[in-house]
Amino acid sequence: MHIQPTSLPDVLLIEPQLYDDERGHFFESFHQRHFQELTGVSAFFVQDNHSRSMHGVLRGLHYQLSRPQGKLVRVVSGEVFDVAVDLRRGRPSFGRWIGVVLSARNRRQLWIPPGFAHGFAVTSGAAEVLYKTTDYRVAEQERCLCWNDPALAIAWPLPGAPVLSERDRSAPLLTEAELD
Known part of the structure; x- marks a missing residue:
């Protein structure tokens, strides 16, 4: 497993080690001890979402x-542009975002x-996430934030308007959002 820091403190890009041969491939998508040793994060996961x-x-x-979730995200089919926005008030990175494929x-x-x-x-x-x-x-x-908040200026790689849920369509700007 290779860990790559991102421009946002504490957000990490993880590349698993792939074992490839004529039969196909194998990799460990998660190994608690290795994850903790390599990242320094002692996360305990309680729920898987698909x-x-x-x-x-x-x-x-x-x-x-009041019950913020840490997330370990991966794609098993297709491709997404995945985004994290720092909502930790008082941090220099508050309101900044990172996006990765x-x-x-x-x-x-x-x-x-x-956070x-x-x-x-x-x-x-x-895509399946x-x-x-x-x-x-x-x-x-x-809660949710407005996906196209001008203050965030997220560079979503979409050719046109996205398909959104009603909740996401009516989400507030960061300046109006309810935060802890």
Whole structure:
């Protein structure tokens, strides 16, 4: 496993070691002890989520208030542009974002610690995203940010307007968002 720091403190890009031969390939998508040793993160995951979305769908930017979730995100089919936005007030990186391409082909994973909003846009025909979380989904704690907030200026690689849920369509700007 290779760990690559990103421009946002604590957000890490993870590349698993691939074992490839004439039969196909094998890799460990998660190994608790190796993850902790290499990242310094002692996350305990309590929930796995799996979503399937079509080209042009944008999910996010989602977060939870008093029960923030750390997320380990990977793509098992297709490709997405995955985004994390730092919502940790008082940090120099507050309001900054990072975006990376995650795909079934590159097998990269993104570690997003608690205190960040998360979202992704599907750039392939369809994509299946798996992510582990460090806390359970609590519907009444869920919030979202406006995907195209001019203050964030996220460079979503989409040719036109994304396909959004009603909740994501009506999400507030960062300056109006409810934060802990």
